[in-house]
Amino acid sequence: MTSPHYIDGHWVEGNGADCITVHDPSLGEPFAELRAASVEQVDQAVVAARRALPGWKNHSASARAAYLRGFAEHLGQRREALITLQMRNNGKPRHEAEVDLDDAVATFNYYAGLAEQLPGRNADVPLAAPGFSARTRLEPVGVVGLIVPWNFPLVTSAWKIAPALAAGCTVVLKPSEVTPLVEQAYGQIADALGVPPGVLNIVNGKAETGAALSSHDGLDKLSFTGSNTVGSLVMRSAASQCRPVTLELGGKSAIIVFDDCDVDQAVEWIVAGISWNAGQMCSATSRLLIQDGIADALLPRLQAALENLRVGNPLTEEVDMGPLTSQGQWLKVAAYFATAREEGLECLAGGKNLDRPGWFVSPTLYADVPAHSRLWAEEIFGPVLCSRRFATEAEAIVLANDSHFGLVATVCSADIERAERVADALEVGHVWINSIQAVFVETSWGGTKGSGIGRELGPWGLAGYQSVKHVTRCL
Template sequence: MFEYAPAPESRDVVDIQPSYGLFIDGEFADGTGKSFKTINPASEEVLAEVATASEEDVDRAVRAARKAFGTWSAMPGSERAKYIFRIARIIQERSRELAVLESLDNGKPIRESRDVDLPLVAAHFFYYAGWADKLGYAGYGADPRPLGVAGQVIPWNFPLLMLAWKIAPALACGNTVVLKPAETTPLTALAFAEICRQADLPPGVVNIVTGAGETGAALVNHPDVNKVAFTGSTEVGRQIARSVAGSGKKVTLELGGKAANIVFEDAALDQAVEGIVNGIFFNQGHVCCAGSRLLVQESIATELLEALKRRLGTLRLGDPLDKNTDIGAINSAAQLARIRELSDAGEAEGAERWSPACSLPDKGFWFPPTIFTGVAQSHRIAREEVFGPVLSVLTFRTPAEAVEKANNTPFGLSAGVWTEKGSRILWVASKLRAGVVWANTFNKFDPTSPFGGYKESGYGREGGLHGLEAYLDV
């Protein structure tokens, strides 16, 4: 078998500053909180020092957004669209630089940053730019109004893509934004601040405040924020829901998941194996809608698992900037500890653990792709979100049993169905309590399609014309 020669992407396309401030009212400014370091999770190398926004800094950002709201919301939609189109084009022009920056700060393979994240980021801005002058035709009344200032908090797994999901519809609807990126991945959000300046976006329309949980709490709880949008853990989502209850703020929460990927005996086996790999090992399993529970029909379980293990043996784990890498670094030491804890619990509860033979780099945060068989529905690895490259395998005999097991979870974000029968796809999809159901594919996204969940996976929808509703007074 031929070995792949190293094919590293150049770091020279990125100019990382030694330190970064906050982006408030169109200018970079010092934060009054204690600064923190952001590191490359593949090497533990310090990339930059980043300002922490205090409550006072967040207040400055919200005041800037409030001041800009009057002008921005009064602007004709066709004029707002020009700015958003300009942002989309600049993202395309700078996509190579942004992809490298994302992989350095996040740990994901450059192939994913380059071929998945960045095209989708640009596509979201293009899509919502198109809606800016058509809001009266979106189904929310003839003259829907923007809400005001949107406070947005995003996670570390898709830093720039989650920014696009939040900012693009907010701007299209005429709102202004204060966004807080995740503490471990602030660099692409700060690069986006530069893009806003490059696009001549009016000062105060987009503001970026960096920091940890305290900064996010200050933003969510600010009395002059009209809309809160959060993507992240269910635990933090609950805290946000409690803190804004009764405040009159509009809220959308996109939280955790424990998706079932259901494979029936008539499924195209090789196609299903690729879908399973994409469903749980894409982005190191750092995906809220990851297919982390494989439900396979009993009659093909042995054959499918053998094929899956063969496929995992071909995955390449290592340097995220190598274009041949399939599995990158875990985003942080804290997340690696969480993955290890739940994997150890899986073994302790009696499940059988398997990983392909692979050597892990000496530095950085790494975890091999892992499969658990003999999993019971009561096991922690079948109920809790691991948020890592760990797959729990369960079996079923009938479609009804598959649906029952798939729905036996506190989450309800996504699911996958693999079968050649269209009628079965439709029947199973109608019974699943999941916001997104993929048929004979997994983890496919499009800016025109709504995304969101049920139960502990949150409420509200992002993407498509459904994503406009969260930013309009309807």
């Protein structure tokens, strides 16, 4: 068994203790095996990144931008292979895998553009005191460890790799052991472009590999996307070194539907917010708040829409929703179905695992779910929608904000002034108004409360990999 780890510009076999079995979730069957990286190999990757840092950060910004545009171009050239691999390993429907590929391409192109602007970001600072001058210098934070999840592997890696390289940082990337194959494209592209050895390193593995990376004293920053449970461990590792972290964690997001909303449009936005990627999104709008005046018309149509979603194997069928990506997630969602039955929740659609090969569950809708229910409060990470009614705008805001998370929200209303007012009152990092969850690289991504620390995408994503230095001179 070999495992392609990309360390210091070379592909090497893994010699860690763990064996990674890669599954096709539509069949529930393995199709690849990898040997994890050892702790020593993680160290080799960090050492290589440290050695490459001086040369990479002193590359001209335009040279780094050219490499990033090369990543975007090569991703496009590998389009069909990467789309198919995501369909097979993630279970994504084709249209979703296509969006992921396009998002990754757009991310590298965007940060190439920002990199080209970096020389102009060293700016004079006006001082009130006479006899002194000052200037600001933006520098790369250094060697960064990037740990990414399995739900959007190609995209989440791009969101981290592109700004880090644009800023002049060197990188050690640890993909999820559930989906370790698609990110190998980044190492292959680095090879093809002649990216200097050590600038981008990729180590695959399970918890031991992630812990070795997050606790390594050779890192200057950690960026993690994943569960709150693992995020807290990453934060503890960072605290022991007093190093900065970016954490993009969980969510339990609300979608608010006011009674002046078009019912058919509302159904479209609600279904997209809970069924995209089979609900395996930190941004899934899994708490549906419906104003009393529209609830009786909306719920039956929503029930029918969820029941009519085509669920199946994206490689052999035309589907709207694929399987859950791992058996562990399939079992977790099944446990929530059991909890719903124990709590006596009213199930309008779904509420069960599908009786077929693979890790499929039915799109699910529960009505009148109380705030004390585990399904209302906890992140399920599956196509499970919990609804309840509200009477007034003020009540909707209180219900939406009553959460330990604060990642995103959606507001649906024909009254745009009201929708904007509600958006401003929601305690989250991103709000959509009368829209599906369209994510643009120019906007920020991240949340409040338990949903994390820091922001990705936009200029904020680049700033997360930069250190600010001031130089003050006596005239």
